[in-house]
Amino acid sequence: MAESKGLSWALDAYVVGAAATPDSRYFVCSMGDGTVCVLDLTDAAAGFKTYDIHKGGSLCFAPDIEAGAHLTGGDDGKLIKVALDGATEIVADLGRKWIEHVTTHPETGFRAYASGKEAFVLGKKKGDDPRIIKLETSVGGLAINPKGKRLAITQYNNVNLYWLAAKEGLPQALTWKGSHLHVTWSPDGDYVVTTMQENALHGWRLSDGQHFRMEGYAAKIRSLSFAKRGQYLATGGADTVICWPFTGGGPMGKAPSEFGGILNGPPVTAVLAHPKLDAIAAGFEDGKVIVGQPGSTRVMPIVTPAKDQEPSAVSVLAWTPDGDRLLAGTEAGDVHVVDFRSLS
Amino acid sequence: MTEQIPVTVLTGYLGAGKTTLLNRVLSENHGKKFAVIVNEFGEIGIDSDLVVGADEEVFEMNNGCICCTVRGDLIRIIGGLLKRKGKFDAILVETTGLADPAPVAQTFFADEDVKRRTKLDSVLTVVDAKHVLQRLEDSPEAADQIAFADVLLLNKVDAVTPDELAAVERKLRAINPFVKIHRTERCAISLDKILDQGSFDLNRIVALKPEFLGDDHHHDHGEMKHYHDENMDSVSLSTAKPLDPGKFNTWINDVLMSKGPTILRAKGILNLADADARYVFQAVHMMSEGAFAGPWPAKDKRNSRLVFIGRELDAEALKLGFASCQMA
Known part of the structure; x- marks a missing residue:
């Protein structure tokens, strides 16, 4: 087992998604074997409780709009709401289709999910049918803006922005040739940035329609995260954590700053900004996890992979909202939870 | 090094016998568990959560190469399947009768996640001995699928005379002199002849x-x-x-x-x-x-x-x- 600054478990299934509850008491993970695992941080030594949820595997995961509950979408075609005690409620059932993406905005009560070329939006009101958005090509990713008013949907050759409250209407299309995958919004809601099939990012500034390309990555960019105050965007895809400046007019014509990693070493596969501090957690393809700051040489090692263990990429990271604890999960199913108060 | 899952691509026009072969792979006891990516659930007789539907989506890569196309749907689905570790040993991808096999094959070279976790084993094309000559007349995809194949199942040989069969085989050889041809009825063939061929394995x-030349003894x-x-x-x-x-x-x-x-x-x-x-x-x-x-x-x-x-x-x-x- 890898050496960790905290507690570690071998859950033996691909860690697909992870989140902490708003009260910072629980971590919840969804897994490639269809289970959902819950860890009570007040008794972490007792380990994860595991609940069988999907017949196949989980493909996507998000906190539900109801505090403490979570949503997992699976290859059994179901979007399932899971409570902390494992109680379930089927939110959507699409039969043989896979539910590949889900995102939510608890403050406004919107939930969006997608399967193939269709995306669905559910409002707060119970019993309402979802709005169905049909796209020309498959959905690559979903993200709701920080205010909870707009939904970005990526596909081939563009990102479409929809008003969540509208029942219909054409989207604002941001076009750029190629297949767009993950998408994120800057904290002020002015920038939309996507990862692409090629090793590159594409971004748009909504206030004036400017767009920009960020490339030079050695690997596919599987993760990106804006710093809490939006001053930079941290990304994976390189042997070091790449952070693009977003102050003073955006990253156009500027060089990124970086931290961590080994030159020509394994690429960064997961990044997540600290919820309060100017710090980024990053996980690598070999299972290593660090916390650091762009431009700083001081990097805190969190998980160091064991030499005799088959390396497995970090697939998810999650902070508790109070910023005290970090969870890192790998494709092989290793989960590490570190309490930073015990490290200082 | 992560173990790479072998992938066999199954092509052939509608009615050639692909579904028959798929049902055999899914139902026979051959000791291997397959995840199967189909273009239509239609006649698949097995209801397994390892049978997945795919809509063909051909994407161009932005690398300045016009023929560098990949199948976006396969990248997504293979990515999803690989989250279920240990549930299957091999993947079979069925394409539609009209599909171009090149983007399918290129997906396994161009997408790094797919390339890291899987390896393309071979392209297997099923043709129907009675109708293949007609298909070659009316659809260019039929020739592409034969030319692209590593292994050909010349199926429904019971529906033609020995002379007709010889003529069909000559035609197939003219299109692809390097392919292995197996004559079958109702796709009855030992699966070790079509799986684990290593056709894309450089080694x-x-x-x-x-x-058809066999061992060449000439100088x-x-x-x-x-x-x-x-x-x-x-x-x-x-x-x-x-x-x-x-x-x-x-x-x-x-x-x-x-x-x-x-x-x-x-x-x-x-x-x-x-x-x-x-x-x-x-x-x-x-x-x-x-x-x-x-x-x-x-x-x-x-x-x-x-x-x-x-x-x-x-x-x-x-x-x-x-x-x-x-x-x-």
């Missing part, structure tokens, strides 16, 4: 000769064979002279860059000057890879062989180019 590209003095058919060309080049590595590299890159769109498949085993090991090479359109693959067997002559299958290939130009790479 297993060991013999490159037209299948090899540097030669070219050109098979021309109205549907497809194939060119086979060989020489006993060592190749100049620099010249060969420049030439083959130039051929792939300028003629890539017309070349469906290319493979080579090459004797590079000053190298003790065999250099093996393969390409799908413009995408290529090459590596040294162990020493030449002691009893073999160090003959370089290079084959191309494509449309409107300029055999003379390829022969001259290849000759210009040979050491004096």
Whole structure:
């Protein structure tokens, strides 16, 4: 087992998604074997409780709009709401289709999910049918803006922005040739940035329609995260954590700053900004996890992979909202939870 | 190193017998668990959560190469399947009868996540002995699927006379002289003849000769064979002279860059000057890879062989180019 600054478990299934509850008491993970695992941080030594949820595997995961509950979408075609005690409620059932993406905005009560070329939006009101958005090509990713008013949907050759409250209407299309995958919004809601099939990012500034390309990555960019105050965007895809400046007019014509990693070493596969501090957690393809700051040489090692263990990429990271604890999960199913108060 | 899951691509036009074969792979007790990606659930008799539907989505890569297309749907679905570790040992991808096999194959070379976790084993094409000649008349995809194949199941042989069958087989050979052909009825074949072929494994590209020639006993003095058919060309080049590595590299890159769109498949085993090991090479359109693959067997002559299958290939130009790479 890898050496960790905290507690570690071998859950033996691909860690697909992870989140902490708003009260910072629980971590919840969804897994490639269809289970959902819950860890009570007040008794972490007792380990994860595991609940069988999907017949196949989980493909996507998000906190539900109801505090403490979570949503997992699976290859059994179901979007399932899971409570902390494992109680379930089927939110959507699409039969043989896979539910590949889900995102939510608890403050406004919107939930969006997608399967193939269709995306669905559910409002707060119970019993309402979802709005169905049909796209020309498959959905690559979903993200709701920080205010909870707009939904970005990526596909081939563009990102479409929809008003969540509208029942219909054409989207604002941001076009750029190629297949767009993950998408994120800057904290002020002015920038939309996507990862692409090629090793590159594409971004748009909504206030004036400017767009920009960020490339030079050695690997596919599987993760990106804006710093809490939006001053930079941290990304994976390189042997070091790449952070693009977003102050003073955006990253156009500027060089990124970086931290961590080994030159020509394994690429960064997961990044997540600290919820309060100017710090980024990053996980690598070999299972290593660090916390650091762009431009700083001081990097805190969190998980160091064991030499005799088959390396497995970090697939998810999650902070508790109070910023005290970090969870890192790998494709092989290793989960590490570190309490930073015990490290200082 | 993460273990790579083998992937077999199953092509063939509607009615050729793909579904029959899929149902056999899914229901027979052969000790392997398959995840199957189908274009239509229609007649799949097995309700398994490892049978997944896919809508063909061909994406161009933004790398300045017009024929560098991949299947976005396969990237997504394979990514999803790989989250279920240990649930299956191999993947079978069924394409529609109208699908171009090239983007499917290129997906396994162009997408790094797919490439890291899976390996393309072979392209298997099912054709129907009774109707294949007609299909070749009316749909260009039929010739592409035959030309692209590593293994052909010539199915429904009971529906034609021996003479008709021989004529069909001649036609298939004219399109693809290198393919392995198995004659079947209702796709009845031992699965070890169609799975785990290693056709895209550089280390297993060991013999490159037209299948119907068998072992060639004739003298090899540097030669070219050109098979021309109205549907497809194939060119086979060989020489006993060592190749100049620099010249060969420049030439083959130039051929792939300028003629890539017309070349469906290319493979080579090459004797590079000053190298003790065999250099093996393969390409799908413009995408290529090459590596040294162990020493030449002691009893073999160090003959370089290079084959191309494509449309409107300029055999003379390829022969001259290849000759210009040979050491004096």
